[in-house]
Amino acid sequence: MDAGGHGGDTPEKRTAWLAGRGPHFPPGTPVGTVRHPDVAAQVYASLGRPIDPHWTLDGRPFGQPSPVPVPGTVPTGV
Numbered sequence: 001m002d003a004g005g006h007g008g009d010t011p012e013k014r015t016a017w018l019a020g021r022g023p024h025f026p027p028g029t030p031v032g033t034v035r036h037p038d039v040a041a042q043v044y045a046s047l048g049r050p051i052d053p054h055w056t057l058d059g060r061p062f063g064q065p066s067p068v069p070v071p072g073t074v075p076t077g078v
Contacts, residue, residue: 020062022046034062 008014018034020042037059044051045061 025062032063035059038062 016036018039035058037057038061039059041051041057041059042061051057
């Protein structure tokens with residue numbers, strides 16, 4: 001247990017749930033690995049707003065291959 005009282009490095013403490021609704025989210029269909037930076041990218045995609053490359057946003061909209069491999073996972077789109 002983390003003595004500092006704020007998080008830790010276990011998968012349970014580093015994982016958050018996410019829910020989405022709309023035409024890009026078929027019911028019950030997992031979208032693969034989603035990273036925290038992907039949430040902002042998905043918000044822009046859902047609003048139809050292009051992501052400006054100058055923002056250097058690391059995330060990708062859900063279901064698109066992740067630009068950074070996540071250790072121990074299968075990349076999305078595979």
